Amino acid sequence: MQEQKAATLATIFSEVLADLAFMFTDDEDFSEVDSSDPWLETKIGYRGAKNGDLIFRCTRSFTKLLASNLLGVDQDQASDEQANDAAKEFMNIVCGQLVTAMHGTDDVYNLTIPAIERMKTSPDLSLDDGDYASTISVENHSVQLVYSPTE
């Protein structure tokens, strides 16, 4: 069941990434982390008949790549503000899709306002602590999604 939810999460993540930003997941597993590239954590949740939280961890360079694809600008032209906004909106959409995939369309859920902050350390990309975690490689960037149902 847990693996099934992690797979659903990974599928939604990949589909939103492709539909929204024309970015695609890689087959290779990139487990090495560039320590000079700061990691960011974007959080969002949903509240309703059931509750859940989503965390998206990625590097600053990934958020800039995301912003550049969304805005149609060069990656080095995307500001930190634009990159943060892109990451938050991306998670807003992923969360909305996840809610209906997990819980259907009958009940109303309120999404929290996404928040982003810099991580103090690089994440553990082999996370397995009972949450529904999925680490994926996207265009040579490792990114991680963690889903925590809090029913």
Place this chain on the structure above:
Amino acid sequence: MSRSVLIVDDSATIRQMVKKVMDIAGLNVDEIFEASNGIEALAQLADHEVAVVVVDINMPTMNGIQFLQRMKGNEKLQHIPIVIASTEGSTARIEQMKEFGAVAYIRKPFQPEQLRDALMPLLGVKENAGTKSGNSGDDFF
């Protein structure tokens, strides 16, 4: 008749994407106004006449639901067509938006054609070679 559009979304990225779609689609809007929440949107509507409002639901300060309620309760604003562009997919939420006066609902991530097809009739734009419609009708109530 005004052919201006108000985009209400807390994401500057989405506002930029919506503006780009309108530009590429050749909708020939007069002006595009922006707001990052319902409060800012009401201020924009107090200052400008607009033909259509494109609004998100999940926003800080005043969300899209509260904003629609305020518009519906205002005689000067209740006639303005509202297009919802949101990530939410609840059928109950969509019905609620319809009751509050929304005329179309587009779920994020949307394709440019979906937004274009929702806005064209509201802006009085007829389909031509430059604005070929691909709408299946699913985005309209």
